[in-house]
Amino acid sequence: MTPSATTATPAPAAPPRWTDLLAAATEDSLAALEEAAGRDWSRPAHGLDWTCRQTLDHLALGLTGYAGLLIARPADRYITLFASLDPQAAIPDCLDGLRVAATFALSTIRDTPPEVRAWHPWGTSDAAGFAAMAVTELALHTYDITRALGVPWAPPETTCAAVLARLFPDAPSGHSPSGTLLWCTGRAPLAGLPRRVEWRWDGTVRGDLPRTGVPAGVTSCGTSPTTDRRTGPARAVSPA
Numbered sequence: 001m002t003p004s005a006t007t008a009t010p011a012p013a014a015p016p017r018w019t020d021l022l023a024a025a026t027e028d029s030l031a032a033l034e035e036a037a038g039r040d041w042s043r044p045a046h047g048l049d050w051t052c053r054q055t056l057d058h059l060a061l062g063l064t065g066y067a068g069l070l071i072a073r074p075a076d077r078y079i080t081l082f083a084s085l086d087p088q089a090a091i092p093d094c095l096d097g098l099r100v101a102a103t104f105a106l107s108t109i110r111d112t113p114p115e116v117r118a119w120h121p122w123g124t125s126d127a128a129g130f131a132a133m134a135v136t137e138l139a140l141h142t143y144d145i146t147r148a149l150g151v152p153w154a155p156p157e158t159t160c161a162a163v164l165a166r167l168f169p170d171a172p173s174g175h176s177p178s179g180t181l182l183w184c185t186g187r188a189p190l191a192g193l194p195r196r197v198e199w200r201w202d203g204t205v206r207g208d209l210p211r212t213g214v215p216a217g218v219t220s221c222g223t224s225p226t227t228d229r230r231t232g233p234a235r236a237v238s239p240a
Contacts, residue, residue, distance in 0.1 A: 123203035
């Protein structure tokens with residue numbers, strides 16, 4: 001009798017690398033924003049006091065800031081370099097600027113050793129954590145802008161699932177990853193759950209010892225509660 005052949009159990013697929021997720025999120029967001037380039041960007045972004053154009057500027061600043069934190073590694077503060085888009089530039093040119101900011105963030109994350117930690121008010125984090133933050137910024141603000149401008153778009157489910165696992169460990173289960181991320185960030189209700197009033201992510205590296213908390217007056221991207229521009233129920237502690 002011929003011995004039966006043994007079938008090897010396939011190894012589980014490796015999770016996607018954060019640099020790959022950030023590169024894909026950049027291209028996906030830019031494609032959606034380019035589709036909306038000819039529309040009225042002076043309109044308020046969905047759920048924000050910012051216009052769509054101001055939200056784009058905030059997004060470029062945030063991506064540059066994450067790279068700067070990984071480079072400078074201050075112990076308890078934001079970096080002093082701020083990047084902004086030319087206020088007179090056309091939207092297609094501003095989207096080029098967003099690509100520059102995202103590429104700067106991606107290159108920095110790729111070149112940062114995994115043992116490096118950098119401060120953020122919502123948890124001292126590693127390069128993967130900052131990549132997750134950058135992906136979150138791209139997903140949320142692309143959603144805010146496209147929804148305001150009438151361009152159908154939703155954050156990709158794979159991207160949202162990875163972000164939830166890294167930054168929102170207490171996120172509810174049993175819902176679509178995109179719907180859950182929008183709920184976690186105060187943008188929409190979820191079945192059986194009202195829209196969140198306050199929210200924050202957890203950028204800490206699991207297993208690291210606790211570090212210094214949030215300095216007084218800091219809530220999101222260096223703003224104080226009096227200058228935070230998010231409207232609606234998720235006002236005070238939204239970072240994005």
